[in-house]
Amino acid sequence: MIVPNAQAGEPPAGVEYAHRAIISHRFHRLSIFTWTLIAAPFLAGFLLLRLYAVAVGIVAIAAVAGTLAHDFRRTAARRGKDAALVVFAIVGSLLIFFIILPILDLLFTTPMSGVLKMARDPSVQQALYITLGSALVATAMSLLFGVPLGYVLAREQFTGKAIAEGIVDLPVVIPHTIAGIALLFIFGRAGVLGAPLKEHLNVQIGDSFGGIVAAMLFVSLPFLVNLSRDGFLGIDPRMENVARSLGATRLEAFVRVTLPLAWRSLLSGAVMTWARAISEFGSIAVIAYYPKTINTLLFEWYNFFGYTYTKPLAALLLIVALGIFVLLRATAKLRRTQHDPA
Amino acid sequence: MIQLENVSRRWPDFSIRNVTLRVCEGDYLVIVGPTGAGKTLLLELLLGIHQPDEGRILIDGQDMTILPPEKRGIGMVYQDYVLFPHLNVERNLTFGLAYSRPRPSRSEASRKAAEIAHLLGITHLLHRYPATLSGGEKQRVAIGRAIMTEPRVLLLDEPFSALDRRTARRLRSELRSLHKSEGLTILHVTHDLTEARQIGGPIALIHEGELNALGAAEELIRRPPNLFAANFFGAINIYEARVEDRSGEIYAVAGPIAAPLGSGASGTPWLMVHPDEIVLFEPTAAGIGAVHCEVAGLSDEGNYVAVQLRVSGLPDPLIAYTGRQWLRTRGIELGDAVIADLSRAIHVLDEANK
Numbered sequence: 001m002i003v004p005n006a007q008a009g010e011p012p013a014g015v016e017y018a019h020r021a022i023i024s025h026r027f028h029r030l031s032i033f034t035w036t037l038i039a040a041p042f043l044a045g046f047l048l049l050r051l052y053a054v055a056v057g058i059v060a061i062a063a064v065a066g067t068l069a070h071d072f073r074r075t076a077a078r079r080g081k082d083a084a085l086v087v088f089a090i091v092g093s094l095l096i097f098f099i100i101l102p103i104l105d106l107l108f109t110t111p112m113s114g115v116l117k118m119a120r121d122p123s124v125q126q127a128l129y130i131t132l133g134s135a136l137v138a139t140a141m142s143l144l145f146g147v148p149l150g151y152v153l154a155r156e157q158f159t160g161k162a163i164a165e166g167i168v169d170l171p172v173v174i175p176h177t178i179a180g181i182a183l184l185f186i187f188g189r190a191g192v193l194g195a196p197l198k199e200h201l202n203v204q205i206g207d208s209f210g211g212i213v214a215a216m217l218f219v220s221l222p223f224l225v226n227l228s229r230d231g232f233l234g235i236d237p238r239m240e241n242v243a244r245s246l247g248a249t250r251l252e253a254f255v256r257v258t259l260p261l262a263w264r265s266l267l268s269g270a271v272m273t274w275a276r277a278i279s280e281f282g283s284i285a286v287i288a289y290y291p292k293t294i295n296t297l298l299f300e301w302y303n304f305f306g307y308t309y310t311k312p313l314a315a316l317l318l319i320v321a322l323g324i325f326v327l328l329r330a331t332a333k334l335r336r337t338q339h340d341p342a
Numbered sequence: 343m344i345q346l347e348n349v350s351r352r353w354p355d356f357s358i359r360n361v362t363l364r365v366c367e368g369d370y371l372v373i374v375g376p377t378g379a380g381k382t383l384l385l386e387l388l389l390g391i392h393q394p395d396e397g398r399i400l401i402d403g404q405d406m407t408i409l410p411p412e413k414r415g416i417g418m419v420y421q422d423y424v425l426f427p428h429l430n431v432e433r434n435l436t437f438g439l440a441y442s443r444p445r446p447s448r449s450e451a452s453r454k455a456a457e458i459a460h461l462l463g464i465t466h467l468l469h470r471y472p473a474t475l476s477g478g479e480k481q482r483v484a485i486g487r488a489i490m491t492e493p494r495v496l497l498l499d500e501p502f503s504a505l506d507r508r509t510a511r512r513l514r515s516e517l518r519s520l521h522k523s524e525g526l527t528i529l530h531v532t533h534d535l536t537e538a539r540q541i542g543g544p545i546a547l548i549h550e551g552e553l554n555a556l557g558a559a560e561e562l563i564r565r566p567p568n569l570f571a572a573n574f575f576g577a578i579n580i581y582e583a584r585v586e587d588r589s590g591e592i593y594a595v596a597g598p599i600a601a602p603l604g605s606g607a608s609g610t611p612w613l614m615v616h617p618d619e620i621v622l623f624e625p626t627a628a629g630i631g632a633v634h635c636e637v638a639g640l641s642d643e644g645n646y647v648a649v650q651l652r653v654s655g656l657p658d659p660l661i662a663y664t665g666r667q668w669l670r671t672r673g674i675e676l677g678d679a680v681i682a683d684l685s686r687a688i689h690v691l692d693e694a695n696k
Contacts, residue, residue, distance in 0.1 A: 238424045241391050244411035245418040246491055247441030256437075260428045 106315050114312035115319070124297065124313060128320075131293040134209055135277035138216035142224040142273050147266060150228030151254070155237060168225045171218055179218055180286025187214055187287065211288030216277035223276055224269040231265020231335070232258065268328075268335040275324045343367055344388070344495055344527065349397035351387060358383055358551040360397070365495075365529060367402075370521050370543035372559070373531045376574065380551040381531040385497045388529070390414050401494055412441065417488030421500040423480040425472035431483050432468040435459065438491035458486045461520070478509035485517065489524065498530040502537065514540060535575065539563075547571055569612045569691050578661050579615035580691070594690050597655025598633045601688045612691040619687035620662035622649070624672055625679045632681045635660065637674060642666070651682060 118124050153165060171179060187194040187205035197203045205211045235258055243253035259266075281295035289296060294317055302310045344365040351358045358380050365371045375381050386392050388399060390411035399406045406414050425434050435455040439446050446454065459465045462482045472480060481501060488496055501517075502510035518541065521528055532538055538545055539559050547555040547562070547570075555562055555571040566572040572580055581596035585603065592603045594611035603611055623632070638659050639650030647666050650659040662682060674680065 236424060238420055239426065241386070241389065241411065242418055242420070242424050242487075243426075243437065244391075245389055245414075245416055245493075246438030246487070247412050248438075249410070249412050252441075257426055257428075 103318065106311070106318055110311050110315035115316050118312045118316045123292075124294070124316070127292050127294045127297040130209065130212065130291050131278055131295070134212040134293070135216055135274050137209075138213045138220060138277045139224075139270050139274040141213070141217055142221050143266070143270055146221055146224040146269075146273075147228050150225050151232050151258075153225070153229045154232035169222050171220075172222050176219055176280065176282030177286055180215055180283030183211075183214055183218060183283065183287050187211065205287075207288050207290050209288075209291065212284050212291070212293060215283040215287050216280050219280050219283055220273040220276035224266075224273040227269030227272065227335075228262070228266050231262040231269070234265070235261050264331070264334040268331040271324075271328050271331045275321075275328055278324065279321070343400075343402060344529075345398075345400040346388070347398045347400070349387060349394045349399060351383075351392055351394045351396075356380060356383070356551060358387065358394075361548075361551075361553045362397075363546060363553060363556070365527060367527050368525050370518075370528045370530065370541060371546060372538045372541050372543055373529060373546045373548060374533065374535065374538050374574070375548035375554075377533060379548045381533075381548050382499050383551075384548060385418070385499055385529065385531055388495070389416050389418055389497060415491075415494045417491065417493035417496045419481075419484045419488050419496070419498045419501050421503055423472070423477075423484040423504075425475075425480055425483055425487070427472050430469050430471050431459075431464065431475075434472065434483055434487050435468075435490050437487060442491055454490065458490055462486045462516070477505050478513060481505060481513060485520075489520075489526070495527045495529065498528060500532055501530070503532070503534065510537075511540075547574060549574075564616070565689055566614070566691065572612070572614050572691055577614050579617055581613045581615075581656060581658075583611045583613045583690075585611060594692075597653060599656070599684060599688060601690050603690060604692050614689045614691055615660060615684055616687045616689065617648070617661045618646075618663045619684075620660070620664075621683040621686075622662060622664050622668065623681040623683065625681055632683050633660075635680060635682055637676055637678050637680060640669070640676065649680075651680070653682075 149168070153161065153168075174182075184191065184206060186192050187197075187210075189195065189198060189204070189206055191206075194205055197205065203210065205214055239257050239261070240250070240253040243257045244250065248256060279295070281293075281299065284293055285296060285299065292300070294313075298310060298313055298317065301313060344363075346361050346363040349358065349361045361384065363371075373381050373384065383392065387394055390406070390409060390413075393408060397407075401414070401416075426437065429437065432452065432455050435458060436451040439451045439454065455468065456465065459468055462485065464479060464482045464486065467475060467479055467483070472483070475483065481504075485501070498517075502513055505513065514537065517528075520526065528543075530541065530543075542559060544557060545555075545559050545562050546553060549570055554574075555567050562571065563575045563577075566575055566577060569580070581599065583594035583596040583599075586593045586595045586600070593600045594603050594613055596613050599613055599615065601613060625634070633653055635651035635653045637649060638652040639648075641648045641650075643663075646663045647669055649662045649664055649669075651662055652659050660682070668674075
């Protein structure tokens with residue numbers, strides 16, 4: 001393979017090197033002109049907005065300038081401009097702008113003091129604990145049930161497998177309020193399982209911590225099942241065959257070989273499940289409005305007190321979500337580095 | 343001793359049918375066959391990854407048919423090594439010791455790993471991880487890992503086909519001496535005929551999930567029982583024959599070539615003529631079973647000359663191997679007439695086409 005845009009001074013290091021070369025090659029197709037056009041809507045937006053935007057604008061300009069300087073070093077390969085690519089890049093960058101603008105706006109126009117005050121509010125703290133805690137329980141439960149399911153789906157061929165996989169994906173397409181109502185019919189006070197649970201064990205699921213967990217589990221389970229299945233699919237089943245030929249039972253082979261090789265996928269799936277559970281509102285609002293999760297609290301405050309009052313809380317939750325996002329990206333990166341079957 | 347009795351297993355798109363096979367303790371059986379013949383599946387049936395629908399698998403008289411792999415005491419080595427990437431070489435080697443009874447202590451396990459590593463010449467690799475090893479090194483580790491638990495049988499699934507030729511040859515001879523010194527029973531799957539011949543043990547030919555032929559390597563190559571085996575082992579001079587009754591005796595006849603048919607024959611017989619058993623004479627001579635032919639081509643193959651003989655009644659020219667000296671002293675050239683004595687060269691492929 002010819003590597004026209006290899007970084008100077010870097011020692012060739014096999015696949016990794018080639019991979020990086022491909023990335024840098026694609027990167028350079030979007031050269032000076034393109035990058036300027038991509039940056040244009042950003043810059044326009046930032047300049048039309050208030051002061052904080054100027055700061056971000058400077059960062060953006062620096063990033064573009066850095067790219068230009070980087071580009072300038074190669075002169076030969078970037079003569080042919082691809083017009084379609086330029087148009088796509090401009091159109092696409094509008095979408096990115098659409099995502100980033102409200103987020104930046106919320107973060108930069110909310111006074112920090114208000115955010116900190118929110119963080120100290122006992123009802124907010126309470127809601128935060130309940131949300132994070134119930135999401136954690138839901139994640140643990142999805143690991144307990146989802147990992148075995150993912151393993152079976154990855155390893156076995158059976159009639160109805162496609163149906164089982166379809167069912168696992170169902171919660172993704174069912175509107176969450178509907179999921180909440182459906183769950184209420186099962187776990188509600190008069191529900192198929194809810195009534196006997198209440199009667200014999202005095203366990204109430206509707207309007208309780210358990211209800212929140214049930215709703216979270218329902219909507220976030222697909223992530224864990226699918227990611228763990230994909231993780232197991234990435235591990236050569238012959239690895240288990242060899243382990244078993246050496247005397248390990250299937251379970252021992254799973255614990256000593258498959259699990260240590262797949263844990264990154266499982267972790268990534270768990271974090272994604274947890275993140276999805278935290279952001280859930282619709283089904284929780286139906287099955288367990290109390291105790292309040294952060295989303296329920298935010299919704300209620302917005303309804304009663306309006307936009308301005310709720311903004312600091314929204315900003316606080318956004319910061320929490322961004323923290324979770326960083327965690328998510330980190331684990332997703334880990335997952336991609338899953339051991340190659342050597 | 344390993345016995346497979348009428349082992350069958352159907353999958354939606356493939357099946358293993360009626361395989362009956364017997365491998366004695368200390369034997370080195372080579373299983374050959376084209377790609378997709380079911381060789382690996384046969385090994386995995388033996389290993390216990392798949393269970394047969396019918397038939398039995400016995401090892402040393404003990405019925406293993408439904409035992410899980412971990413109870414069979416069979417070692418497995420795959421073509422692409424399948425080492426545990428998260429464990430270093432030593433931990434790969436000692437993996438199976440955790441399940442041997444009595445369970446050896448950690449120091450005992452390391453000592454044993456060192457012993458096996460010494461045997462295979464991988465002592466210096468013990469603390470490396472699989473990703474850092476070369477193909478040959480990985481395969482040594484895989485073999486070491488399989489023999490650590492002292493299996494009753496070692497299954498090798500194309501163990502050398504991913505290696506370069508020199509490494510493969512070295513490992514092959516090391517494996518042979520290991521087979522002798524440790525008294526291992528080995529089943530070795532390969533699609534490489536040269537490898538099969540070099541190992542020298544008996545050969546089982548698998549075709550479309552069935553055992554096509556079984557026998558000593560040279561015997562199978564000299565006298566393949568059927569058309570498929572003949573083609574697989576690279577035979578030339580194969581002719582479709584018709585059955586003819588010659589005053590009470592049944593013959594297979596193709597042009598001027600004829601051979602008596604065994605009584606159990608069925609279907610269309612095929613005749614095969616061994617090119618190195620054809621004896622050529624000058625046209626003045628005559629003999630029993632002699633066929634008149636014309637030299638249609640000469641090609642020097644190094645140690646011998648392949649002579650293409652046009653024979654009336656045969657669709658393709660007959661190839662005979664002869665010495666360069668013989669041709670030179672008689673001044674035989676293209677277009678000359680010769681007489682070929684085929685009496686020792688004809689072999690009947692009587693098991694129809696299979």
